[in-house]
Amino acid sequence: MTQQIDYSEKIPNNVNLAGDRRLQRALENWQPRFADWWLEMGPVGFQDNEIYLRTAVDVGREGWAHFSHVKLPDYRWGIFLSEPEEDRRIGFGEMKGEPVWQEVPGEFRTDLRRLIVVQGDTEPASVEQQRYLGKTAPSLYDLRNLFQINVEEGRHLWAMVYLLHAHFGRDGREEADALLQRNSGDPDHPRILGAFNEKTSDWLSFLLFTYFTDRDGKYQLGALKESAFDPLSRTCDFMLKEEAHHMFVGASGIARVIQRTCEVMKEYDTDDVRRYGAIDLPTLQKYINFHFSVSLDLFGSETSTNAANYYSAGLKGRFAEPSYEDDHVLVNDEDAISEIVDGRWLETSRPKITVVNEQLRRSYIEDCAKGMRRWNRILEEHGIQYRLDLPNEAFHRQVGIYRDAYVAPSGEILSESDWESSESNFLPTDSDRDFVISLMQPVYSPGQMASWIAPPVSGIHTQPIDYEYVRL
Ligand SMILES: [Fe+2]
Ligand SMILES: [Fe+2]
Numbered sequence: 001m002t003q004q005i006d007y008s009e010k011i012p013n014n015v016n017l018a019g020d021r022r023l024q025r026a027l028e029n030w031q032p033r034f035a036d037w038w039l040e041m042g043p044v045g046f047q048d049n050e051i052y053l054r055t056a057v058d059v060g061r062e063g064w065a066h067f068s069h070v071k072l073p074d075y076r077w078g079i080f081l082s083e084p085e086e087d088r089r090i091g092f093g094e095m096k097g098e099p100v101w102q103e104v105p106g107e108f109r110t111d112l113r114r115l116i117v118v119q120g121d122t123e124p125a126s127v128e129q130q131r132y133l134g135k136t137a138p139s140l141y142d143l144r145n146l147f148q149i150n151v152e153e154g155r156h157l158w159a160m161v162y163l164l165h166a167h168f169g170r171d172g173r174e175e176a177d178a179l180l181q182r183n184s185g186d187p188d189h190p191r192i193l194g195a196f197n198e199k200t201s202d203w204l205s206f207l208l209f210t211y212f213t214d215r216d217g218k219y220q221l222g223a224l225k226e227s228a229f230d231p232l233s234r235t236c237d238f239m240l241k242e243e244a245h246h247m248f249v250g251a252s253g254i255a256r257v258i259q260r261t262c263e264v265m266k267e268y269d270t271d272d273v274r275r276y277g278a279i280d281l282p283t284l285q286k287y288i289n290f291h292f293s294v295s296l297d298l299f300g301s302e303t304s305t306n307a308a309n310y311y312s313a314g315l316k317g318r319f320a321e322p323s324y325e326d327d328h329v330l331v332n333d334e335d336a337i338s339e340i341v342d343g344r345w346l347e348t349s350r351p352k353i354t355v356v357n358e359q360l361r362r363s364y365i366e367d368c369a370k371g372m373r374r375w376n377r378i379l380e381e382h383g384i385q386y387r388l389d390l391p392n393e394a395f396h397r398q399v400g401i402y403r404d405a406y407v408a409p410s411g412e413i414l415s416e417s418d419w420e421s422s423e424s425n426f427l428p429t430d431s432d433r434d435f436v437i438s439l440m441q442p443v444y445s446p447g448q449m450a451s452w453i454a455p456p457v458s459g460i461h462t463q464p465i466d467y468e469y470v471r472l
Pocket of ligand 1: 123152
């Protein structure tokens with residue numbers, strides 16, 4: 001049984017931290033460094049304002065969250081693991097069927113530490129990427145959602161740091177320190193993954209980041225939740241609960257952008273909505289193309305020996321591993337991937353275990369497509385012909401087998417010169433970005449919205465839309 005979360009402790013937790021003095025001291029030592037990082041690299045401004053935030057109070061199924069106004073630096077970041085599953089067994093790989101591990105086996109120490117560090121690195125990175133957005137929020141409702149996501153990404157950092165401290169000794173502590181020393185976009189000490197060094201300079205990018213890139217997080221956490229290393233599995237399980245809200249912010253946020261654009265198109269009977277302060281659909285499509293393609297890169301190469309090794313060792317599975325109708329060992333199976341060979345698409349068969357990254361990416365793409373259908377329904381309901389689409393998975397890739405190919409969003413293979421002449425139709429141009437940034441005027445009175453986004457369908461928790469989500 002897990003214990004209730006104890007909020008009387010310095011570090012709220014449900015892992016009986018008080019029962020391990022050394023670990024408690026080590027984490028209490030890390031805590032002020034996290035606080036310094038938050039003030040230095042976290043949200044710019046608003047640190048003294050009261051914000052209507054949810055805090056985890058229980059990991060159980062009913063009512064795990066508590067909502068109240070708190071100042072950001074007073075948020076109670078803590079360590080919460082989902083309840084253990086009794087007699088849990090390894091679900092895949094060479095050791096399938098054996099009991100899961102409560103401690104790290106020596107032979108997998110390096111690989112597990114690497115997986116935890118890479119995941120951990122993305123959490124503070126996104127806070128850093130989003131640090132200036134508070135200055136241009138389209139409403140108090142949105143401003144609060146930004147900060148909710150930021151504090152929870154901070155908590156996800158805590159989740160990974162706990163594992164490093166509790167299970168990896170001295171190198172774990174060093175890695176935990178390094179997580180605060182690398183910074184998004186820092187030329188000397190960048191974050192580990194490319195997409196986490198890009199700037200999130202405007203709210204359209206932020207909403208698409210939460211839709212596409214936080215969703216990558218969902219699939220990575222889902223794959224780690226299957227891990228034979230049980231503390232990692234339980235940590236990721238609880239992180240996924242918090243993560244769902246981040247993707248909601250993206251899905252509902254873009255729906256509101258589309259809603260607003262449709263309203264303006266109808267009201268003025270025009271596609272040229274820019275002069276009415278709304279975002280035109282072709283520009284939105286280009287932003288989708290960008291964020292989808294950089295998020296696909298986060299899954300790694302289509303064929304990967306590392307991923308195969310992680311899988312056979314039981315370290316990282318596929319999303320919803322039990323739902324796959326295969327033997328979960330994958331050494332005797334084949335799977336086809338689409339490659340570009342001599343300027344043509346070609347299906348090639350590979351040992352299934354070498355394409356687990358690709359399987360994870362496929363689940364992700366299907367999930368992304370669901371939201372696209374919902375967005376298109378808004379266009380349909382307004383009688384608008386335009387449809388948004390996910391670009392082909394080979395489009396604009398920097399990682400994996402399509403890295404050197406020039407592929408249009410439609411999947412058409414292009415020459416380099418064709419690509420160059422069409423790129424401005426595929427991806428946001430400087431002038432598109434300038435336009436979007438010109439719309440980013442802060443709106444800070446309760447219930448009011450910026451020109452480019454419709455109000456949400458409902459408020460947060462039990463509150464109305466015009467609630468004072470941030471007390472300025
Ligand atoms: Fe996260
Ligand atoms: Fe997230």
